[in-house]
Amino acid sequence: MTNFNVRNNIVDHPDFVAAKSAIEELHEWQRESAEVSGLALVGPSGSGKSTVLKAYRDQFPPRDELTRRAIVILYVEVPSAPTVKSLAEAILLAMGATIPPGATGARLTECIVTLVEGCGIELIMLDEFQHFADGARRRLLEVSDWLKGLLNRLRVSVVLAGLPSLLRVLDVNQQLRRRFSRIVRFKPFSTAEMPDLETFVGVAQALMTDMPLPCANLDQVAFIKQLHFATGGLVDYMCKIIGGAYRIAASRKARFVDIADFSKAFRVHIWDEAPPSRDPFHRKFNGLPLTQTGEPFAEGL
Ligand SMILES: Nc1ncnc2c1ncn2[C@@H]1O[C@H](COP(=O)(O)OP(=O)(O)OP(=O)(O)O)[C@@H](O)[C@H]1O
Ligand SMILES: [Mg+2]
The missing domain is CATH 1.10.8.60 (Helicase, Ruva Protein; domain 3)
Incomplete structure (x- = not known):
C-alpha cells in the first residue's frame, strides 16, 4: 500500500483564509500602532481552529539568541477546568520556562510578565478557551478576572479560540468582552x-x-x-x-x-x-443531518 497521509495537506478554504487574514491584521496593527487588541475565533470541534492558529504561529518560528529565546507568537492550550495557577503554568510552559517549585499564583504572574517582555512576544493565542466556561461560576469569575488583569499589563494582542461556548465567558466579564468584540466564526461547509x-x-x-x-x-x-x-x-x-x-x-x-x-x-x-x-450511504437513509442527540454532529458537543 502506498503511503498517504490526508492530514499533510492544509487547504486554504474560505473560512481558513478569513481567519488567517483576521489574525494577520490584528498582528500587523499591533506592530504598526503598538495598540493591543483582541480577536475571538469560534467554531465547532474539528472545524480547523487550532490548525489555523498553528499555521500562523509557524510563520514566525522562535529564535535562540545569545541571551534570550525570541518568541513572536505564543500558542497556549488552556487546561481543562483552569485555575489561576494551572493557567499561569500552561503559559509559562509554552514559553519553555521551568515552573519555580511552590510558587504562588502571584509569583507566576510576575514571571509571565517578565518573560513575555523578555522574549519579545507580540501575540498570544489561547486555544481551548471554552474550558473557562466548563467549571463553577465562582472559579470562572476568578480566572477571567486574573486574565483580564494580566492582559492589561502585557503589551500583546490576544487571539482566543474554542467552541462557541467560549462566548459565555466573555458575557460574564464586560472588560474581556470589550477587548474581544471582534469574533470570527468557523462554520461547517454547507x-x-x-x-x-x-x-x-x-x-x-x-x-x-x-x-x-x-x-x-x-x-x-x-x-x-x-x-x-x-x-x-x-x-x-x-x-x-x-x-x-x-x-x-x-x-x-x-x-x-x-x-x-x-x-x-x-x-x-x-x-x-x-x-x-x-447511514448516509444506506438506501434507507432518511435524508436528515446527523445532528440529533447521540449522533456524530450533535449540537453542543
Ligand atoms: N484547512 C485545513 N486543511 C486541511 N486539513 C485541515 C484543515 N483544518 C483542519 N484540518 C484537519 O482537521 C483536523 C482537526 O482540525 P483542528 O484540530 O484544527 O480543529 P479544531 O477546530 O481545533 O477542533 P477542536 O475544537 O476539537 O479543538 C486537523 O488535525 C487537520 O487534520
Ligand atoms: Mg482545537
Whole structure:
C-alpha cells in the first residue's frame, strides 16, 4: 500500500483564509500602532481552529539568541477546568520556562510578565478557551478576572479560540468582552447553495490531491451529498473518511476508491452503530443531518 497521509495537506478554504487574514491584521496593527487588541475565533470541534492558529504561529518560528529565546507568537492550550495557577503554568510552559517549585499564583504572574517582555512576544493565542466556561461560576469569575488583569499589563494582542461556548465567558466579564468584540466564526461547509457545494467539493478534492488512487465519484451530486451528511461538513471528519476509504480501497488492491469504500470508512471512523435510516450511504437513509442527540454532529458537543 502506498503511503498517504490526508492530514499533510492544509487547504486554504474560505473560512481558513478569513481567519488567517483576521489574525494577520490584528498582528500587523499591533506592530504598526503598538495598540493591543483582541480577536475571538469560534467554531465547532474539528472545524480547523487550532490548525489555523498553528499555521500562523509557524510563520514566525522562535529564535535562540545569545541571551534570550525570541518568541513572536505564543500558542497556549488552556487546561481543562483552569485555575489561576494551572493557567499561569500552561503559559509559562509554552514559553519553555521551568515552573519555580511552590510558587504562588502571584509569583507566576510576575514571571509571565517578565518573560513575555523578555522574549519579545507580540501575540498570544489561547486555544481551548471554552474550558473557562466548563467549571463553577465562582472559579470562572476568578480566572477571567486574573486574565483580564494580566492582559492589561502585557503589551500583546490576544487571539482566543474554542467552541462557541467560549462566548459565555466573555458575557460574564464586560472588560474581556470589550477587548474581544471582534469574533470570527468557523462554520461547517454547507451544500445548501451552488457556491457552497463547490467549496465543499473543492476542499474534498484538495484533501485527495496526493491520494495514490483516484476517487471515481466526485462529479456525482448524490455522492457529494452523502459525503457531506457523513462528515457534517467538518474538515476533520472529511480527513477521517477520505484517509479511511483510501486504506480500505488499497487493501483490496482496487484501482480507484469507490462509494462502498467511503461507506465502510464511515462505519469504521465516524459512526459504527448508525442504523440504516441514519447511514448516509444506506438506501434507507432518511435524508436528515446527523445532528440529533447521540449522533456524530450533535449540537453542543
Ligand atoms: N484547512 C485545513 N486543511 C486541511 N486539513 C485541515 C484543515 N483544518 C483542519 N484540518 C484537519 O482537521 C483536523 C482537526 O482540525 P483542528 O484540530 O484544527 O480543529 P479544531 O477546530 O481545533 O477542533 P477542536 O475544537 O476539537 O479543538 C486537523 O488535525 C487537520 O487534520
Ligand atoms: Mg482545537
